[in-house]
Amino acid sequence: MNSLLNAERPPVLCPGCAHERITHTLDLAFQNMGLARHQIVIVSDIGCSGLFDTFFHTHAMHGLHGRALTYAAGLKMARPELNVVVSMGDGGQGIGGAHLLAACRRNIDLTLLILNNFNFGMTGGQFSATTPPEAQLGSGFLTALERPLDICEVARSAGAPYVHRCSGYDKALAQKIQGAIEYEGFAVMDIWGICPGRYTKKNRLTPKMIDDALARRPALEGIIPENVRPEYGQHYRRMAADQKKAPAPAVIRNQYKAPQTGRQEVVLLGSAGQRVITAGELLCIAGLTAGLKTTQKNEYNITVLRGPSISELILSPEEIDFSGIDTPTVMVALAQEGVDRRRDLFERLAKDALIIQIGGVSLPASKARIHRVDLKAQGVKPPDWALASLAVLAKLKKVIQPRMLEAALKVRFKGKALASALQLIKRVKVGKR
């Protein structure tokens, strides 16, 4: 087999760097697998491990520190047939820790080779997520203050189905890397090595010491049975195939005549649970059935089941330029919370404005005409009040008329929900002026 190394760009690593050995071993693994250059993409980021993409003559993507797993995920989802090999350092596991955890949980078929040499080599030997606290490094006494991370234990508890911890000097490394690449799922290899340029300047570390340290830890040599599950991409494609095509937006036929000309500004002032936002949408759709232009803006608390719920609607035969409420023509007071949130609007109301006051809600002073309706007495439940108030408007021939509202319900609802909504708007009584 032919080497997949880049003949024009031989490794440029420090003499004695474990990375160089791993470069050749990875090449051997590729050859043993019989892979062609175009079947592989090497994704790397910053640090000496980030040189790997240049050593190989394959597809390559080299990006930001700690983010290689994110590019790899996008590549693999878009091109499932590619062998995606990610080379990162121990530094990348710190800055990109969230991506490591997510990759373990997600289980996309990527191979992560962590070239773990216990420090930031390229920037001058600062401590990384895996540095032993007793090490003497460029980050001085700060090194002693942080506890190293066991990447493999983290990966295992985060759900990685394949975790392998080994030495960069392991004679069987090529087979082990091959096993990780061949595994259909997220495979993590934590490969320990020596950084002669920085780490071993002041710290003693030999292949034998690495072997001894590895022997003291529980062995992790590949498949983690409790984490084995379907690969994300395959799983995604299976589930995506069952998703129904989203319908095109409903096109509303212009078939009725609105009871008024000119711009109508309606504010529904309610509270959570009154289905105010849905009522606002229905009012807009009703407007569309008369060929009106409409806008709907909503306001509600982030805790959606509590607090005021307000919908601002504009219906107009003209283009709606300014989409804010300027001088409301109709205010519907459905709940005290909603009214209180917009008290300032009441003093701006003109004499010919209309307030629909639902029983039990008190109103600030205004010049507007007030129309009272007691929905509770009519046996309408609060979740239907907003819709019932639209029926009142329609029956008063204010902004909309009953046929427009019926048509809107038919656009928005189907089956039982439609039947009960139609029944509701029929039985709501207009109340007294």
Place this chain on the structure above:
Amino acid sequence: MAYSLLEGNEAIARGAIAAGCRFFAGYPITPATTIYHSMLNLLPPLGGICLQGEDEIASIGFCLGASMAGLKVMTATSGPGISLYSENISFAIGSEIPIVIIDVQRLGPSTGSATRGADGDINFLRWGSSGGLPVIVLAPVDVADCFALTMHAFNLAEEFRCPVFVASNKEIGMTRESIDLQGLDTPAVIERCAAPTHQPLLPFYVDKGQQVPDFLPIGGKVLVRQTSSTHGADGYITTDAAAIARNQERLKQKLLSAIDRFSFHEVYHIENADTLLIAYGVSARAAKAVFKEQKRQGKPISLLILKTLWPVPQDVIRQAARNAGRIVVVEMNLGQYVREINRILPRKPIVFCGQMDGRLITPARITEAINNE
């Protein structure tokens, strides 16, 4: 004419699909989240991919990977997410990775107000990347623009191999509005230019007269290199100062020299009107109401609505302002784009009408700014 009722965010998602977007990744954030929801409804049934990243950095990272694999990609966020995108935005600029980035702006600074609108990211979008090279920023005014400008954004991203922003606003994105989908003026879909496949690829090579390198996807038969490092035509690190300078200049000029082709705007020029009102985004709607009212009252003004904010459409602005005695600039912040207007029209008196309190700028406020001078 028959209307549908759509919110701006859904219109962006539908525009993206119409432009050929087949990959979306995002992280939930109000007021942009419904773009993600819409893409999740629309993409998987079409064989597309919609992912939720573990954070914004992952979301844009997924997109850059998928874009390099040949897909048209989009992500959507608000100001706090743009901050986290920043380093990858620089990557997309410098390494010419097509991506559409939607910013549904909310009131800042910082986490600010999730459900209040603003146009506070306008300069951030332009300048919030290392290296300072130009980007394209489009600004929709209404739900129809959300659809059409998103399509343009994809075309521009593909043609120029660059990130393209759509600077929306909570007040557009989460507002439902009537839209005539059949009557929309939408562009033909453009695909990125493919390099020949019978020879090895120099991924950043440009021929004479060409400003954008041809593209091949990672994963095809021809090997492709992508790198965030300063690179030569071959995609390997270079230290050749002349080659570096040439490439930086090209990255700048590929957009600046083509600005006339994508200076989207509306101009309402009134002969003899002394005042030119300049607005963009949702505030342009209030400005238009003022324009109509002033005309009705016999005190007409001219109006320029900018829909391409960056690169600055200097010729459009100069042309619209040529006869104006003074300029009134409206924006939902404390004065960002007005700096560009000042720069381009140094001899014109410029009145700034800004507001940053989470509320829409009203026509009354603009009228006051016009009348007070």
